[in-house]
Amino acid sequence: MLIESFNQLAPMTVLTTALAAFAFFFVADLIYALDHYLVHHDRERYKVTHGRHHRRYNGKKDAPQLDAYELSTYTTAAVVSWLLMSVLSLFTGNWGFLLGAVLKYAHTLLFHLYQHGWWGAVPLRKQKLGAPKRTWLLASAKYHAFHHSHPDDAVFTYSESWAGFDRILEWAHPWLVKLTKDGRAHVRTDHRDPTDDHHDDTSAGGADDAAEAR
Amino acid sequence: MNWLGWSTRAMIGALVGAILGGFAYAWLLARGWDAPYVVGALAGLAAFVLSPDKSGLRGLIVMTLALWTGAIAQGFAGPFRGVGVLAFHHTLTPARVALYLVSAAVAFALARTSIRRGAGKRAAGA
Ligand SMILES: [Zn+2]
Numbered sequence: 001m002l003i004e005s006f007n008q009l010a011p012m013t014v015l016t017t018a019l020a021a022f023a024f025f026f027v028a029d030l031i032y033a034l035d036h037y038l039v040h041h042d043r044e045r046y047k048v049t050h051g052r053h054h055r056r057y058n059g060k061k062d063a064p065q066l067d068a069y070e071l072s073t074y075t076t077a078a079v080v081s082w083l084l085m086s087v088l089s090l091f092t093g094n095w096g097f098l099l100g101a102v103l104k105y106a107h108t109l110l111f112h113l114y115q116h117g118w119w120g121a122v123p124l125r126k127q128k129l130g131a132p133k134r135t136w137l138l139a140s141a142k143y144h145a146f147h148h149s150h151p152d153d154a155v156f157t158y159s160e161s162w163a164g165f166d167r168i169l170e171w172a173h174p175w176l177v178k179l180t181k182d183g184r185a186h187v188r189t190d191h192r193d194p195t196d197d198h199h200d201d202t203s204a205g206g207a208d209d210a211a212e213a214r
Numbered sequence: 215m216n217w218l219g220w221s222t223r224a225m226i227g228a229l230v231g232a233i234l235g236g237f238a239y240a241w242l243l244a245r246g247w248d249a250p251y252v253v254g255a256l257a258g259l260a261a262f263v264l265s266p267d268k269s270g271l272r273g274l275i276v277m278t279l280a281l282w283t284g285a286i287a288q289g290f291a292g293p294f295r296g297v298g299v300l301a302f303h304h305t306l307t308p309a310r311v312a313l314y315l316v317s318a319a320v321a322f323a324l325a326r327t328s329i330r331r332g333a334g335k336r337a338a339g340a
Contacts, residue, residue: 076271079271079275080271080274083274083275083277083278084274084278086278086282087278087281087282087318090281090282090285090299090302090303091302091303091306091311091314092303093300093301093302093303093304
């Protein structure tokens with residue numbers, strides 16, 4: 001009888017666990033992609049945090065595959081998600097949420113290391129990876145790597161898992177950009193295009209919060 | 215490199231506070247008083263007093279610690295005696311979830327800041 005009920009229960013449990021893990025992955029990547037978009041439209045925040053990441057990808061290979069700054073910011077984002085998902089799992093009894101958070105961290109690190117391995121001795125920009133297509137499918141490492149060498153390309157490649165987030169961001173961009181920090185500042189001060197390029201600064205990285213280094 | 219706004223003193227304090235709070239919670243449960251927020255209050259208060267600076271992440275860590283400690287502690291005495299954390303969710307009612315949320319809110323609010331006047335704010339990556 002025990003085995004019988006186990007057989008009835010197991011597929012359901014596996015399914016709900018997998019669904020919860022998938023749900024976390026989806027929501028986490030949506031938040032990361034949106035935050036990534038926002039940091040690119042916040043001149044001040046970009047200058048002291050995320051811009052460091054793009055300079056590192058575009059320059060000569062000058063640091064380990066995963067430098068301390070990247071490891072610290074990725075891990076901070078991961079710890080936040082583990083804490084929150086452990087609570088959600090505890091309160092729902094579905095451990096898929098916590099599993100999803102652990103898998104997302106593994107995915108982030110592997111994704112990052114893969115791209116940096118690719119980087120090799122040749123700067124990313126000189127590798128001429130080719131412009132990514134406007135796909136609604138999964139985001140490959142090559143797809144996301146293009147963002148690092150071409151942060152201001154018309155084809156958005158912020159997403160690390162589902163490229164559809166980028167398509168939705170592209171669709172929303174004309175009005176969404178007006179709500180960003182830069183967009184609001186431009187409305188207040190002058191009529192310059194808030195999407196203009198501001199990624200050539202060379203200031204060093206400083207204070208940061210979770211998910212900045214993406 | 216600042217790792218996660220870490221402060222060993224504040225974390226050990228919060229852990230001791232959470233354990234004391236857990237004992238107090240189980241003791242109260244055995245007397246019919248369901249007060250998981252005792253755990254959040256003691257853990258948060260310890261972190262608040264011992265933190266050298268402010269850290270949102272520290273608040274989150276102590277909040278999680280308080281919730282987990284409450285879930286473990288309630289299995290030691292009172293109506294939920296013997297119920298482990300894997301079955302914790304079966305003991306929840308909307309009212310009990312609210313009590314645990316109070317615990318979380320108190321722990322987070324206290325642990326994210328510091329008793330020290332003019333304490334600086336910690337951020338990851340800096
Ligand atoms: Zn970027």
